[in-house]
Amino acid sequence: MEHNQHTPTQRSRRNRHGRGRRGPLMPMHLPAYRTRPERFDDAVMASAQRLGERWGSKLAIIDFRIIPVPGEKVMTQAAAVGDRMPLSSARPATAQRRARISVYRLPLEQASHNHTELVDLVHQCVVHEVANLWMLTPHDVDPEYFPKDPDF
Template identity: 40%
Template sequence: MDVEPLRPGAPGPRRASRRRDRHGRGRRFDLIPPHLPGYRTRREVFDDLVAESGATLAERFPRRLAHLRVLVEEVPPTDPAPWEDAAVLLGRALPATREHPPRAILYRRPIQTRCASEEDLEALVRQVLSEQVGSLLGIAPEDVDPGAWED
């Protein structure tokens, strides 16, 4: 299973970029050191959370999700499909075609705006991902990831 963003510049460890010496003041450093929580952006945290959740599901269904690609987009498209509601989408499942393997797409901004804490974000990501994978596999989301639906 692959997890990758649809935007350019994949998340990952920050590379030490060459920073120029401006006005003879010496090398410029990051404002927040790597050991503090604010070092990572909300996008990086979300991408890692989706990758962890997708990897957990791939371990649970190794044969059926071997070719699944979990993608992250910022916002859903403005033109929903005819069978979709006019409500804001949190995710979308696209079945396999000749050109593409099956894909589960999660929309970062709508999901993050509905969450007040990290725990809420993790729970909502797991629920949305289990709904999308369940629709691809033809099984109930509660059977895909039972832990995501416990209250």
């Protein structure tokens, strides 16, 4: 009986059944290669950049956070006003800290049916939180994305 000896590099690439790690299923240059959290990060960054082109340094003083799910404090605050699951939240600036917008990845992913809808929903959340921080309407923050509603 002949016994195959593997070199250390072969052993690390193969499991005990002779199968090893596979290469990526999607080529690295295609957008689908990125993970869901990475694509979500891209959507938040694209939204902030879009608003940054209009607002410049005023938007640059807001910190953006991406969090998988809202914390207990945010959930308690949402329940107090009758909301079920917050998709985003904002904290105004104080003398000691910068303003912050938090975007919650998993609730937004669950609320959207596809990536295009997710990107739109992320932008809506970011615009609404910026509008709340600055006490403006969403139309004032991004008039191209939010057309003027005659009911306002």
